[in-house]
Amino acid sequence: MSEPVAPETVVVIDDDYAMRLSCTKILTKMGLHSQTFEDGARGLEGVATAKPGLVVVDLKMPGISGMEVVSRVHEIDPQIVIVVITGYATIDTAVQAMKCGAYDFLPKPFSPDELRLIVNRGLERRRLALESQQHEIEQTMLKRRFVTFVSHQLRTPLVAVHQYLDVLKSLDQSSEVQAKRQEWTDRCLKRVEELQDLIADWLTLARVEGGTLTKERIKVDLSRIIPDILKTYEQTAAAEGVSLQSHLPESGLCVAGDRNCLSVLFDNLITNGIKYNQPGGTLTVSGSPSDGEIVIAVADTGVGIPEKYRPYLFDEFFRVKDEGAKKTPGTGLGLHICKRIVSEMGGTISVDSLAGAGSTFWVRLPAWHEPESPGGSPTDAGPKTNTDCG
Amino acid sequence: MSAKVLLIDDDSDFRAAVKSLLESHGYNVLEAASGHEGLQMVAAHKPDAIFLDIMMETTVEGYGVTYALKFRDDFAAFRDIPIFMVSSIQESPDARFPMSAEVEMIRPDRYLTKPLDIPEVLRLLDEAVGASKGVPA
Numbered sequence: 001m002s003e004p005v006a007p008e009t010v011v012v013i014d015d016d017y018a019m020r021l022s023c024t025k026i027l028t029k030m031g032l033h034s035q036t037f038e039d040g041a042r043g044l045e046g047v048a049t050a051k052p053g054l055v056v057v058d059l060k061m062p063g064i065s066g067m068e069v070v071s072r073v074h075e076i077d078p079q080i081v082i083v084v085i086t087g088y089a090t091i092d093t094a095v096q097a098m099k100c101g102a103y104d105f106l107p108k109p110f111s112p113d114e115l116r117l118i119v120n121r122g123l124e125r126r127r128l129a130l131e132s133q134q135h136e137i138e139q140t141m142l143k144r145r146f147v148t149f150v151s152h153q154l155r156t157p158l159v160a161v162h163q164y165l166d167v168l169k170s171l172d173q174s175s176e177v178q179a180k181r182q183e184w185t186d187r188c189l190k191r192v193e194e195l196q197d198l199i200a201d202w203l204t205l206a207r208v209e210g211g212t213l214t215k216e217r218i219k220v221d222l223s224r225i226i227p228d229i230l231k232t233y234e235q236t237a238a239a240e241g242v243s244l245q246s247h248l249p250e251s252g253l254c255v256a257g258d259r260n261c262l263s264v265l266f267d268n269l270i271t272n273g274i275k276y277n278q279p280g281g282t283l284t285v286s287g288s289p290s291d292g293e294i295v296i297a298v299a300d301t302g303v304g305i306p307e308k309y310r311p312y313l314f315d316e317f318f319r320v321k322d323e324g325a326k327k328t329p330g331t332g333l334g335l336h337i338c339k340r341i342v343s344e345m346g347g348t349i350s351v352d353s354l355a356g357a358g359s360t361f362w363v364r365l366p367a368w369h370e371p372e373s374p375g376g377s378p379t380d381a382g383p384k385t386n387t388d389c390g
Numbered sequence: 391m392s393a394k395v396l397l398i399d400d401d402s403d404f405r406a407a408v409k410s411l412l413e414s415h416g417y418n419v420l421e422a423a424s425g426h427e428g429l430q431m432v433a434a435h436k437p438d439a440i441f442l443d444i445m446m447e448t449t450v451e452g453y454g455v456t457y458a459l460k461f462r463d464d465f466a467a468f469r470d471i472p473i474f475m476v477s478s479i480q481e482s483p484d485a486r487f488p489m490s491a492e493v494e495m496i497r498p499d500r501y502l503t504k505p506l507d508i509p510e511v512l513r514l515l516d517e518a519v520g521a522s523k524g525v526p527a
Contacts (some may be wrong), residue, residue, distance in 0.1 A: 159401075162504075166407075167408070170411065180410060
């Protein structure tokens with residue numbers, strides 16, 4: 001339910017009493033709040049206090065000219081819509097008024113319908129202008145928040161390193177320093193690595209967003225590249241006590257994409273599956289073609305992702321804030337990168353998770369279609385049978 | 391008795407460095423990794439000064455701590471503890487919440503930028519703690 005909105009105010013400035021009266025009558029009937037003034041000076045005062053959405057002003061008045069009123073109203077608020085009333089044969093003046101910022105003009109005499117039409121159009125235009133201004137403000141705020149956040153993320157590890165070195169230097173005369181030196185050097189190295197990871201991930205993201213990584217569409221068989229990635233993580237997994245399993249066909253999981261991009265995608269998912277697992281756990285990658293898609297599942301046996309976090313999991317810089325996960329280093333960009341890559345390729349990524357039992361990430365990518373050979377028979381084989389592309 | 395300084399910051403490395411520094415200058419250092427934990431520490435230990443990180447990931451952000459300490463009745467006994475607000479970005483509440491009347495409610499005693507300037511921090515702390523306790527650290 002929206003809040004009841006106060007009626008928009010329209011100010012009418014005209015030296016003709018009958019005109020003021022009939023305008024008020026029409027505007028009130030339209031559900032608008034009208035205020036009338038008999039000359040420019042009073043009218044401008046009225047505009048300043050009433051803050052109307054629209055001003056109707058007669059161009060030919062004693063005292064301050066209507067033309068001057070037009071420009072002074074916009075000094076008060078440039079968003080106020082101005083409609084000028086002109087006597088016969090003063091179209092030139094009307095055009096001049098519009099050059100000064102008036103929205104439209106009404107030549108005298110005009111019918112109630114004409115006034116209604118022009119007022120409604122004017123107020124609609126104002127509403128749209130205010131909306132787009134609001135949208136612009138929101139966009140700027142969003143951008144500013146993003147920049148603040150990113151610079152905070154980049155500075156935090158640097159600050160820690162800097163502070164360690166500063167303190168180490170200032171402690172130099174004391175005996176404690178020997179004990180601290182080794183420990184702090186190690187921590188500094190860790191934080192520098194963290195920063196490097198963040199910069200690397202951010203660059204990948206920028207490339208994916210800029211399209212440079214996803215532009216290339218060649219035939220890539222996932223049943224070939226995923227085992228290669230798994231191989232590079234054998235040692236890491238063993239060190240964490242996680243066993244790696246692969247249920248992939250020998251071939252036939254072909255998609256159209258960039259090899260590097262796809263490597264980044266599965267590299268991220270596999271690393272996560274190892275990082276957020278538990279000792280004795282398993283990481284299983286399985287894949288199969290299904291209905292014109294290639295479906296890959298990366299399943300871990302970690303602590304799972306609480307339901308409340310799942311909607312944000314693929315957002316940039318989002319990290320699960322539970323104690324276990326917080327200790328695991330990460331940039332908060334990995335899954336966001338995955339999502340960007342997958343959607344650039346026209347696919348989807350989703351997650352199933354059961355608290356305490358682990359999470360499964362599902363990647364669905366459009367299957368590779370052989371381009372029709374020129375002059376040859378059209379490939380009649382449906383995607384289901386067209387599994388071997390190797 | 392040496393003065394107690396509470397460090398509220400979610401970066402354990404930053405806390406470790408500052409803790410060593412302050413300890414080497416005779417301060418008794420307490421640590422909290424979140425605003426929530428920080429408020430508990432304040433209530434339990436009544437520190438003489440607080441270093442408070444503005445941008446923390448946890449539920450009670452820096453400004454929440456300042457607000458609680460300066461305005462909440464259950465923290466009335468701690469209203470005079472000097473708060474040094476610390477951030478890696480030069481960011482005062484005035485800049486973050488422009489034109490907002492609430493700015494007055496979250497204004498700390500002092501802003502410092504990370505990494506901390508060691509001589510400045512030691513001087514400020516000495517002034518603050520000396521002033522509040524009447525004894526130099």
